[in-house]
Every structure is written in C-alpha cells, then in structure tokens.
Amino acid sequence: MTIKILAVMGPFLAASISLLGPAGSSGAADEWFVLGQQTIKSVDPSVNINSEGNRWKKDVKWVKLAAEGADVKIDKVVLHWDNRRDDIVNDLGVLKPGGQTAAKNAPGRKGRLTGVTVQYQILNNAKTATLKVLGYD
16 A cells, blocks of 8 residues: 555655755855955055945855965954944964865854955965955855
C-alpha cells in the first residue's frame, strides 16, 4: 500500500520541488558586489570610502573588505549605517592581495551602508594598495 502511494505521489513531489528552485535561493540579486573602492597610500593612516549607488544598491545583508596590490594591516573599521548606529570592528589582521575579511552582518535583516572608515598600514614598503568594500544583497 505504501509503495503504491509513493509511486503515485512521487511525480507530483518532484514537480513541486522543481518549481521552488534551488534550496535557499531568493531568486533576486543575491551576490557580492563592490559598494565602493579607494586607492590607499602608505603615508596616510586612514581612509573614508563612501558607498556608491542609490538607496537600494546600498541596502545589504553583509559587508566585507578586500585588498589588492599589497599587504594591508587593518587596525580598525567603522561601518557607517544610514538608519542604525555605527559598527566598529578592531584588529582584523593582514589582508593579502586578493584576500578578503570575514563577512559582517548588517544590523537587522538589511542595512543601508553609507560609508566605511578604515585605519590601516600598508606593509612591506609598498606605496599604494586598493581597498574595496563589498556588499551582499
């Protein structure tokens, strides 16, 4: 009896699952993108990077930093949210070229990031590097 029920219900179950799509996907724009970037100099101790785009583009679930061009020691990061209190993250360590920090959750379900202030040191006598602020929506 149970086998007959499974045989009849199997195709309907498979069709229902295929209509839902991949597990965990919301279908929209769930991907990492560049919110802002700035070339940093070894002679400067910090940089302000403003988020680019409109209100909806700045509305993210997670944020992380990426470095290019040199090793960058990140001492302090301040995430400036439009509708929430600023988040401060200390001692993130050294970002290697092509490396990224761990993702930081936005406050609430989503948050609008207006900008980021980063205190840093460029290592190994490099003169410049590029810092990118990545958002996930």
